[in-house]
Amino acid sequence: MRVLLSTYGSRGDVEPIAALAAALQAYGAQVRVCAPPDADLVQLLERAAVTIVPFDRPWRSFSRPPTAQERSRRVSDFIAAQYETLITAAEGCDVLLASAMSHFVARSVAEKRGIPHRYAIFGPILLNDLDTTDWDALFGAPINAHRASVGLPRVDDIRDFMFTEHPWAAVDTKLGPLHGSAVGAAVQTGAWILPDDRPLPDDLDAFLDDDSPPVYVGFGSMRTVSAVTARLAVDAVRAQGHRVLLSRGWAELAPPDDVADPGGCFPLGEVNQQALFRRVGAVVHHGGAGTTTTAARAGAPQVVVPQAGGDQPYWASRVADLGIGAAHDGPTPTFESLSAALKTALTPEVSARAAALSGEIRTDGAAVAASLLVETARR
Numbered sequence: 001m002r003v004l005l006s007t008y009g010s011r012g013d014v015e016p017i018a019a020l021a022a023a024l025q026a027y028g029a030q031v032r033v034c035a036p037p038d039a040d041l042v043q044l045l046e047r048a049a050v051t052i053v054p055f056d057r058p059w060r061s062f063s064r065p066p067t068a069q070e071r072s073r074r075v076s077d078f079i080a081a082q083y084e085t086l087i088t089a090a091e092g093c094d095v096l097l098a099s100a101m102s103h104f105v106a107r108s109v110a111e112k113r114g115i116p117h118r119y120a121i122f123g124p125i126l127l128n129d130l131d132t133t134d135w136d137a138l139f140g141a142p143i144n145a146h147r148a149s150v151g152l153p154r155v156d157d158i159r160d161f162m163f164t165e166h167p168w169a170a171v172d173t174k175l176g177p178l179h180g181s182a183v184g185a186a187v188q189t190g191a192w193i194l195p196d197d198r199p200l201p202d203d204l205d206a207f208l209d210d211d212s213p214p215v216y217v218g219f220g221s222m223r224t225v226s227a228v229t230a231r232l233a234v235d236a237v238r239a240q241g242h243r244v245l246l247s248r249g250w251a252e253l254a255p256p257d258d259v260a261d262p263g264g265c266f267p268l269g270e271v272n273q274q275a276l277f278r279r280v281g282a283v284v285h286h287g288g289a290g291t292t293t294t295a296a297r298a299g300a301p302q303v304v305v306p307q308a309g310g311d312q313p314y315w316a317s318r319v320a321d322l323g324i325g326a327a328h329d330g331p332t333p334t335f336e337s338l339s340a341a342l343k344t345a346l347t348p349e350v351s352a353r354a355a356a357l358s359g360e361i362r363t364d365g366a367a368v369a370a371s372l373l374v375e376t377a378r379r
């Protein structure tokens with residue numbers, strides 16, 4: 001059985017696909033993954049020992065989010081960056097599953113190849129956007145222009161076309177339960193988690209052992225986070241009496257040169273977050289689905305400072321609603337606002353709720369999805 005997986009996005013879009021690829025290989029499937037060629041994303045997929053078919057254009061080449069006027073053009077760019085690679089990779093495959101920005105092109109590829117197609121999302125909030133007017137106006141023209149160019153008929157309901165009639169929600173049921181119409185339409189498999197057994201670096205391990213658990217601060221693939229935000233985050237954490245782990249991330253954050261007590265701020269590169277988060281006092285992050293789930297599994301209290309639209313504000317609200325942390329209002333914290341959020345997250349009550357919830361997060365989502373996809377291919 002030959003399975004093609006496709007994703008076009010940042011780490012939060014690629015790592016779940018790597019987890020699914022590993023689970024599918026455990027079923028004996030031959031798996032190919034189409035993904036951006038960014039070096040760190042390729043290295044992530046290599047951990048799953050999967051065949052990688054890279055797209056020509058790196059994800060980082062899209063240097064900033066599009067303006068409202070640029071959104072339709074950006075869809076054309078996404079299609080152009082993926083179609084030829086994906087249609088070639090799909091030859092001889094039995095099923096195609098896509099996520100992230102591959103939803104602009106994957107269903108058309110599946111139609112051309114005559115194979116089943118499934119689409120997966122990592123944030124339930126996406127399934128609650130029922131206003132199809134905006135989808136048609138923003139994305140209809142570039143999608144239909146491309147479909148016409150490859151001999152496929154026009155589609156009118158763009159949202160349903162991209163998400164399909166029964167999208168898969170690769171989301172933990174405790175962290176992100178489905179509501180409303182999404183309950184009947186979607187298949188909720190649980191989060192797709194790629195096991196990580198890499199040891200922590202020796203110097204990091206020594207830092208963690210040296211004193212009380214530090215607070216992790218990191219914003220993942222968010223490239224617009226400023227040095228000012230990094231500085232006030234360090235200051236706010238230190239003011240609470242905790243040391244800081246500052247993740248470089250795609251914004252290339254670094255400890256301020258003039259920070260008081262520089263030994264209390266440890267800079268981080270790529271690291272095993274599954275192991276790290278079990279040893280921190282709290283996790284301050286942007287609200288990506290992967291980081292939220294990893295912190296919840298580790299039982300670490302969270303402070304979510306959403307940096308973008310989509311599902312980041314949703315995850316912030318879920319963390320607050322579950323009582324496992326605090327949601328910051330907006331992407332640009334002040335010392336006062338972040339200090340207030342930290343005070344909430346670092347209370348014994350929140351720590352206890354986070355620890356209690358950690359045991360309820362399921363880890364078999366990728367295996368569940370792999371089984372379903374194998375069944376889909378065999379029909």
